[in-house]
Amino acid sequence: MTTTETLTAERILEATEEVLRRYGPAKATVVDVARVLGVSHGSVYRHFRTKAALREAVTARWLGRTEVLLSEIVEAPARSAEEKLRAWLACLFETKRHKAGGDPELFATYSVLITEASGVVDEHLVTLVGQLTRIVEEGVRGGEFEAPEPVVVAQAVFDATDRFHDPVHAPEWRRPSIDDEFRAVCELLLRGLRVSAVS
Incomplete structure (x- = not known):
């Protein structure tokens, strides 16, 4: 049993995730979270x-896990910008697909929470496009990419791959052809970014 002295925000978020998985967003309450923790609400x-603040924090924590994974790719030394971009897009897709298929109840719950926490989601999207921008800028500096406006290009890459990371498309991610379709889109984008593509 947890006491208020040992109760931390992280432990509350873990318990909230457990409660959301068990009851779903419509029925989960703060009292349920407190009960799991053995404390008062x-x-x-x-x-x-x-x-609402608790639900936003849980959503931010969930989205933050993806941001951390992707940040490791952006920060990786000794990789070309093209390798980073390809790895970043693949990691984003695989992370979202794993969440959708590995824990469908929780994924469905977060799909609801994301619509409630629009500010949290907006910040998440800004972070992701910011990471993409850094990769594109690195590619321009290294002579790999042609991108007069890296921020605009990064947003375009993000938008063009929407089908592989927006939860609304999750049912499509189980299709046998989805990996080939993902690779085709990535290759098309990279071909457009490569300096050699500009004559």
């Missing part, structure tokens, strides 16, 4: 002032 509210 007031103890939870000391860390998160409202139910």
